[in-house]
Amino acid sequence: MAVIESFDRYDSSLPFVGWALGIAQNHVGLHLRRVRRDRHVFDDETITGLASAFEAVPAEATHKLNFLQDCLRSLDGRVKELCDLQYRQDLKPAAIADVVGMTENSVAKALQRIRDQLRACIERKTALGRPA
Numbered sequence: 001m002a003v004i005e006s007f008d009r010y011d012s013s014l015p016f017v018g019w020a021l022g023i024a025q026n027h028v029g030l031h032l033r034r035v036r037r038d039r040h041v042f043d044d045e046t047i048t049g050l051a052s053a054f055e056a057v058p059a060e061a062t063h064k065l066n067f068l069q070d071c072l073r074s075l076d077g078r079v080k081e082l083c084d085l086q087y088r089q090d091l092k093p094a095a096i097a098d099v100v101g102m103t104e105n106s107v108a109k110a111l112q113r114i115r116d117q118l119r120a121c122i123e124r125k126t127a128l129g130r131p132a
Contacts, residue, residue, distance in 0.1 A: 002027045004087050016069055017062045018055070025051045063129075064122055071121035079114055086111055 003020045010019055028047055075083060078100070085096045093107040100107070 001087075001090060015062075016066050020065070021051060021055060064126060067122045067125040068118065070125065071118050074121070075114075079110075079117075082107065082110055083114060 003023050006023055010016070025047065029044075032044070032047065072083070081100065082096065085091045085099060086093075091099070093111065094104045096102075096107045097104045102110070
C-alpha cells in the first residue's frame with residue numbers, strides 16, 4: 001500500500017523495483033521501531049537480509065513489475081477510479097459501490113475484469129520482452 005500511495009513521487013528515471021523496495025524497507029523499519037519489545041519481530045540484520053534477497057529477484061520478475069507499472073499507466077476513466085479506490089484508498093467493494101453508484105457485485109466483477117486485463121497486458125509485454 002505504501003508503494004501505491006507514494007507512486008506520485010516516483011521518478012521514472014530510476015529503477016522501479018529498487019524504489020519500491022526502499023519504501024518497503026523504510027516502512028518495515030518504522031514498524032520495527034514501534035514494536036521493538038515484541039519478541040516476534042525481526043532484527044535489523046534480518047530485515048537487511050530480506051531486502052538483499054528481494055533485490056536478487058530474477059530479472060523476469062523485475063520486468064513484470066515494470067510492465068505492471070506501464071499497464072497501470074494505460075488505465076483511464078472509471079477503470080482508473082476503481083483501481084484508485086481499491087488499491088490507493090483501500091476501500092472494500094461495498095464502500096466503492098457507494099462512492100461510484102454501482103452495486104457491490106458489479107464493483108467486484110469490474111475489479112476482477114481489471115485484474116484480468118492487467119494480467120493479460122503483463123503477459124503480452126512479457127511475450128514481447130519489452131513494453132508494448
